[in-house]
Amino acid sequence: METSPLSDPAPRTRLTPPLLPTLSPDSPVSGPAAAAPPVCGPSGVAFFDFDGTLIHGDSLPMFVGEVIGRRRAALALADAIRSAMHRHVRGRGPGCDFPGSVKAIYLKRTLRGLPVADALAAAERMIPRVRWHQPMLEVLKEHRRQGRRVVVATGALDLYMPALLRGLEVDDLLATGMEVVDGKLTGRLSTANCVRLDKAERVTAWIAGNGPVAATWGYGNHPSDLPMLALMHKGEVIRIRRRSNRR
Known part of the structure; x- marks a missing residue:
């Protein structure tokens, strides 16, 4: 079953880059467009939120x-x-x-x-129910063509994310874990909820453990991803337009 592509790209807000790897909820997250440093090979990393960024909705x-x-x-x-x-x-x-x-x-x-x-x-x-946001899928694929690593950082559950990302050539997944006892879910989390500051901390730890990283790109929505985007050399807030003529 094919997903419903969008014909118009999502508006993006470019974010001013702070120094890496500083993590602060008060880091600047708006301002003039900032050019990312030139990157050769896999030393650059692009971080993508999932819900409301790579796909429509939750x-x-x-x-x-x-x-x-x-x-x-x-x-x-x-x-x-x-x-x-x-x-x-x-x-x-x-x-x-x-x-x-x-x-x-x-x-x-x-x-x-x-x-x-x-x-x-x-x-x-x-x-087959997932409605992909086609403009951001193309951004992800372009990062891959440029030889950069791709990481999805999301509050979504690690139970289903691997299946949804199958075939996208994602290098790593940072997601919210669910506790399992005797082969069954307990209904409790096994990790922190990978959103807002918790997501930014996971991303910071990933950068520290997988460096050196010459440049970082980040894509997420407002306001939950601003702490993560503030860590990036180049961060963009993605707002998916709703279409009135959905099929």
């Missing part, structure tokens, strides 16, 4: 929909949002922030007890 509800059904997944997400709001009012949110709490509640209520084999089968079923 892959997690899509995955959960393949596990428990789309209607139940939508109802579970709405219930997780309500529950997170009530818990945060009482100061008892399970995540470090409101989106993190919604995610923690959603995962626990929908994936707890799921056999890993069933999760992997659901990942295969969701492949």
Whole structure:
């Protein structure tokens, strides 16, 4: 099944590069376009967010929909949002922030007890449902043609991301891990949620462990990827336009 390509490219906001590998939430993230240093060979690395950057929308509800059904997944997400709001009012949110709490509640209520084999089968079923953002796919492929390494850094789950990235020649994946006990998901995370500052820390550690890196490019959406993009020599905020004439 073919995905629906976009005919018009997404708007991009170029970010002013700080010195690497400084990690600060207050790093500058707007300003004039900055030319990336010339790079030869694989010493350059391009980091891509996934949801809302390489694809349209959020892959997690899509995955959960393949596990428990789309209607139940939508109802579970709405219930997780309500529950997170009530818990945060009482100061008892399970995540470090409101989106993190919604995610923690959603995962626990929908994936707890799921056999890993069933999760992997659901990942295969969701492949044809993904709506790729074609302009950014071309950017990814161009980095590969230039001999640069490509890393996907995403808050999406490591359960399904390998299946979705199959064939894209991605060198590494930084994703959110799920805890597994006796071949079943517990509904809890096994890593930090790979978003915002946690994602930036993962990217910083990757650069430190896989250097030397002559230049870095980053692509993500606003506001969750700004900490990661602030680390790059050249970072761009991607905003996917919604089309009113979808097929």
